[in-house]
Amino acid sequence: MNIDQMQFAHRFDGISGSAIREIFKLLAVPGMISFAGGNPAASALPDETCAELARELLLDKGKVLLQYGATEGYAPLRESLAPYLKERFSFDCKPEEILPVTGSTQAMDLLCKALIDPGDKVVVENPTFLGNMQAIRLYQALLVPVDSDENGIKVDELEEVFKKEHPKMLYIIPTFQNPTGRTLSLERRKKIAQLASQYGVVVAEDDPYRDLRYAGQELPSIKSFDTEGWVAFMGSFSKVISPGLRVGFLAANSTLLRKCTIGKQSSDVHTANLNQAIVDAYLRRGLLAPHVKEICLSYAQQMNTMLGLLAKCGGVARYTRPKGGLFIFAELNEGMNATELMKKCVEKGVAYVPGTHFYANGGHENTFRLNFSMSTIEQIKEGMEKLNQVFTENC
Ligand SMILES: Cc1ncc(COP(=O)(O)O)c(C=O)c1O
Known part of the structure; x- marks a missing residue:
């Protein structure tokens, strides 16, 4: 054959x-x-800064960084992510509620791995980032598109879909969306957090572009309005430091995060230690801003x-x-x-x-x-x- x-x-x-x-x-x-x-x-x-940091980190902690690490992530990075999330995304979360991942693409993959059975429904903005649509499709979910306007996804239509279709998850890019560049309004952010707990839908909030703001006022994340843990927040350093480092993170309710951590064990064991340490140095030393x-x-x-x-x-x-x-x-x-x-x-x-x-x-x-x-x-x-x-x- x-x-x-x-x-x-x-x-x-x-x-x-x-x-x-x-x-x-x-x-x-x-x-x-x-x-x-x-x-x-x-x-x-930032090739030169990364080269200097890599050399310094390897000379200082090479035996740790070159060894296998914990699936849960490089501990110093989890510690520096918690205040960063509070400052930049306006939500409280403990280091143990954060999982460093191999690009936020992996966060999406792990959420699907943890939550999606074939035939489950996942709501997406129409249009949305095709990379993550593909991740969702690979778990054999049915995509349910909901239209958006200049203020982001239409929340009235979203509520109808939550009521009728009983989706497992909503995948949403609230800030400078890919492909539209649109930003979800404050009212809609609040409403989505409320709808998620009312209808029991996990929100996969994907926010890699927030720091690339050229005008206007920042808005709090959807997760900052989430009181019951329905919002899983995916962040990335790809657009602000380097996509080649492949460092992102998932901040989520500890039960969901545990499932994702187990899922990650069989994906890549852990995200590259050196790359996590470089991102940690960016945060710790105030190099990012x-x-x-x-x-x-x-x-x-x-x-x-x-x-x-x-x-x-x-x-x-x-x-x-x-x-x-x-x-x-x-x-x-x-x-x-x-x-x-x-x-x-x-x-x-x-x-x-x-x-x-x-x-x-x-x-x-x-x-x-x-x-x-x-x-x-x-x-x-x-x-x-x-x-x-x-x-x-x-x-
Ligand atoms: C909306 C969105 N999410 C996630 C990603 C991928 O990010 P990462 O490099 O962290 O996997 C991209 C990349 O283009 C994107 O546009």
Whole structure:
């Protein structure tokens, strides 16, 4: 029998991941201006600081850091995360209620591992981050999309869905959402915490972009309104220090966290000690805030340049105006197809992600997501001019 004909696990049924992978292949073409990814700028990656910290930490605690560690995480990091969560996300939590994870992607995977049986329902924003939709799908959950507007997910529709569909979990990105860049309003944050305990739904709150704020006031997390432990909070240092370090965390009720910790034992035993120690040093030594301040200055300029040019771009019917994060989401005139036009854009040397991939049930073919962090101001100007030419010719 041919190995390619083997029966793969049913959890992979309907999952190919190929559409986006194809786009990322195109980005390797020399000279391509990419508005497609979601990576930090190369200039935002603190290689020298990390090199110095790694050397110092290894010389000081190398025998501990190079040994196996606890699945529960590097103890000093859990201790420095507790006050960080209080200060930045406005909720109290003890070090033992925090699990350092290998990127917040792992937090999502562990929550699904702990909670989801095939056929369970998980509510997602429509549109939402496709990486975590894939994680949810791999546990054979049924995705129930709920629409959002400029204030985030529509809570009246959400309550109806909680009542009728009895979902196990809600997956939500409250701040500078991926792909829309929108932020959930204060009232809706409170309401979601209340609905979660009223209907017994675990909220997976994913907040990796909160620190990348270029305007406006910060809002407390959904978890800060959670009195009964229904909200599981996922954080990440990928966008503010380095995605390559793969350090994130999950803060959750201790019973749920215990299940996730058991699940993590068989995933990777523990998150890399050295990487946890580097992040711990960032928090302990006050290195994070000045670094974030610096990168926000250039991201703000990049975003504002892109927004200004989008306002003049042919064929664009509307677009979001985020106050932070890495993305702008736009809609072309009715009848225009962002997947089809992507081919023409790529021929001209510019790429984006068609928005259809972020919708649980597809459709919305006239939408697309733009990223501004990976391009210089000059590249943004050149890339937006190329988009303008293609869209104007085809609108
Ligand atoms: C909303 C959201 N959650 C999670 C992640 C992944 O984060 P991590 O690198 O911590 O796994 C991303 C990355 O793009 C994201 O946009």
